[in-house]
Amino acid sequence: MQAEIAPPHPGPEIPSPRGGVAVSVRDVGKRFGSARVLEGVSLDIREGEFFSLLGPSGCGKTTLLRILAGFEEPDRGSVRIGDTDVLGVPPNRRHVNTVFQNYALFPHLTVFENVAFPLRLKKLPRGRIEEEVMEHLRLVQLEAHRDKRPEALSGGMKQRVAIARALINRPGALLLDEPLSALDAKLRQQLLVELEKLHDRIGITFILVTHDQQEALSISDRVAVMDRGRVLQVGNPAEIYEHPNDLFTAEFIGETNLIIGKVRALEGPIAVIDTPQGLWRVRADAPPAPGTSLTLALRPERIRLSRGDPTAFLQARVEDLIYTGSQTRVFLRTEGGLLQATALEAHGRQYRKGMTLGLSWNDNDPWIIPGP
Ligand SMILES: Nc1ncnc2c1ncn2[C@@H]1O[C@H](COP(=O)(O)OP(=O)(O)OP(=O)(O)O)[C@@H](O)[C@H]1O
Ligand SMILES: [Mg+2]
Structure with a gap:
């Protein structure tokens, strides 16, 4: 038997080529104290799909995303990512990565070093890190800004750094929690288009949390409409818009x-x-x-x-x-x-x-x- 040396922060080895994973949620429930935040949530997200969780503030979108990412455990139900039942599996073992609304960049590190960070943790060889980071900076069109610090970047650029960093470990799914909500309307529209192109180019599963129905309808393959901890309807944008199942969806969308x-x-x-x-x-x-x-x-x-x-x-x-x-x-x-x-x-x-x-x-x- 070979001895296994555990890396300081264990994570999946970089798989290649890139591939999306399917995500399956079954009857998930979650309470915080006496508040029921998620109830009977079931979803099947397909490999490579651009999927949005859409609903008003407080309906449980972030909680559901955090359960997928492994930052929260549900009280009941099951979650599968790819072929694996991931309940109890720590976030860094789940083959998904999350981009948060507030970027969460390291202010004292350059763009390059922010994106390189997950690879440095894995102690990859320098040449390999250089190659991977530059590939990912190209993906988000930031090669020219590699040596800047976050404070010298616009909000949209910071968010692209965060996206590059989230993609550097080649996750099977990218989870995005309101990534555009801190940006003004015009920039939001631009970054939305870029996000769509990025998704087309790398072909992994994207799961976007948003309360903005236009954002969800314009970019998603399918949308789950949520209200008060429940999923009310799942469908492609035209189905959701043209054929709402219930009054909430009809009124919430458009x-x-x-x-x-x-x-x-x-x-x-x-x-x-x-x-x-x-x-x-x-x-x-x-x-x-x-x-x-x-x-x-x-x-x-x-x-x-x-x-x-x-x-x-x-x-x-x-x-x-x-x-x-x-x-x-x-x-x-x-x-x-x-x-x-x-x-x-x-x-x-x-x-x-x-x-x-x-x-x-x-x-x-x-x-x-x-x-x-
Ligand atoms: N750690 C926590 N402890 C207690 N209550 C929580 C916790 N996290 C979330 N909640 C509550 O759960 C409910 C759902 O929160 P969640 O953040 O999932 O909603 P959301 O749909 O993402 O809303 P928003 O659009 O405002 O981000 C809210 O009522 C919130 O106050
Ligand atoms: Mg939220």
């Missing part, structure tokens, strides 16, 4: 009109629904039985606005207009309440407060959500 109704009759695939806005005819795959109460979600951009169209479903008075540059949000007063539509900038300019407009949409545009 703007939407929610209209309470009751099924009056079924005509084949068409449900005839009584609403405060009159009778709506809605096409659905499996429409609920007559008598069922439900909520209809209709995205503002699905509403077509017209002037003097006698075939429009509803007439409404323009109550307010909010100009946002590329489009105008139009608030419309109908007999049954307020509806919101959006008009492209070029059209929005024709509308004035007090004007009467006709509203129409396609019969598959309203989406049925169970219950109020």
Whole structure:
């Protein structure tokens, strides 16, 4: 038998080539004192996927990410990373690495040394460290800044250093906890694009925590929507946006009109629904039985606005207009309440407060959500 010499900070040897790992969470629960922070969380994240955990502040996103990383243990349930059940496995043995919101760089070390740090711990030969660090600085386009200290870098650059350092051990999954939230809107957008390119280039699994729905929808292969410690829905961005499972998701993601109704009759695939806005005819795959109460979600951009169209479903008075540059949000007063539509900038300019407009949409545009 060969004697094994334990390195000072044990970690996985650098595997090559890079490859993503699948992550599987089963029925995970976590309490802090009497507060239930996660309940019955199950998720399957695919190898190489860009996956986001999306939800409001306090819903348990960071706690779930910390459980994946190994900084927290769940009270119940199981977590697998790749082929390994990782409960009880320390963070540095999990083949994942985390990037935090606040960069956590060493202020007294240069960019190069910050990124080299995990390799120095492993006592890799100098030539190998130089090679690996430069490869990773190139990956985040910071080769030219190798000798700067963090204080000389912008927020976006610091975050790229943190990402390079997290990738240097070639983890199978990169965990990112709100990595862009400290940056201003424009820089956030830029770094988001870079993050997407980086993901495409290295092909490992990315798991992003964010409370920003636009961020999650624009970058992810799939998104898990969380609320109060539970996962409400998992799907690709279009599914989440177009077909929310419940009221929380419908309201949390984007703007939407929610209209309470009751099924009056079924005509084949068409449900005839009584609403405060009159009778709506809605096409659905499996429409609920007559008598069922439900909520209809209709995205503002699905509403077509017209002037003097006698075939429009509803007439409404323009109550307010909010100009946002590329489009105008139009608030419309109908007999049954307020509806919101959006008009492209070029059209929005024709509308004035007090004007009467006709509203129409396609019969598959309203989406049925169970219950109020
Ligand atoms: N170590 C801890 N001890 C006690 N309570 C905690 C601890 N960590 C988190 N919590 C609580 O658990 C809940 C979920 O916290 P978590 O940080 O996971 O939420 P989050 O979704 O990441 O929120 P945010 O968007 O604000 O970062 C919160 O109510 C928080 O106060
Ligand atoms: Mg958090």
